[in-house]
Amino acid sequence: MYFWDKHKTIISYYELLSGAVCDRYELTQMEYDILMFLHNNPQNNTAAEIVKIRKSTKSHVSTSLKNLENKGLVERKQSKENKKHIEIFLLDKAELIVEAGLNAQKEFAKNVLSGMTDEEKHMCMKVFDKICNNAEKCLREHKEQDL
Incomplete structure (x- = not known):
């Protein structure tokens, strides 16, 4: 991946x-x-x-x-x-x-x-936060299924 x-x-x-x-x-x-x-x-x-x-x-x-x-x-x-x-x-x-x-x-x-503009840096952080939040959500759901 x-x-x-x-x-x-x-x-x-x-x-x-x-x-x-x-x-x-x-x-x-x-x-x-x-x-x-x-x-x-x-x-x-x-x-x-x-x-x-x-x-x-x-x-x-x-x-x-x-x-x-x-x-x-x-x-x-x-x-x-x-x-x-x-x-x-x-x-x-x-x-x-x-x-x-x-x-x-x-x-x-x-x-x-x-080489990144301030706008690109903020966008990168925003996208990365979304990826991390999605992964956190999936981890929580997986733990709940195991219970």
Whole structure:
């Protein structure tokens, strides 16, 4: 399928850029992705939200969070109201990594959107959002059928 094959090219380029950050700071791709996710989505700072939104496996997220915690890059804080609710926060030590990651993300966006007008960029985002929303809807319907 055309879209499936082409999206792998985009992912490969992103991982090339982010891989340089991972190598520099001795991170796995998943650890890097979690740091950037927490920075870009501070309101979604639980392991469950990372799993749900990023479509990652619980075991990979759990292992990566433990490694990030051991490296002093994140901290888990238990809610006083609900002992089962544990939020994850970036620590100061993660700032340089996040800054390098943001630079990689900016370079990625600049290069993959090169030559596009603002109108084309907005149209691309709109179409991509529709594709993602359709896929989300199909996933939900599939889960409901399995119940």
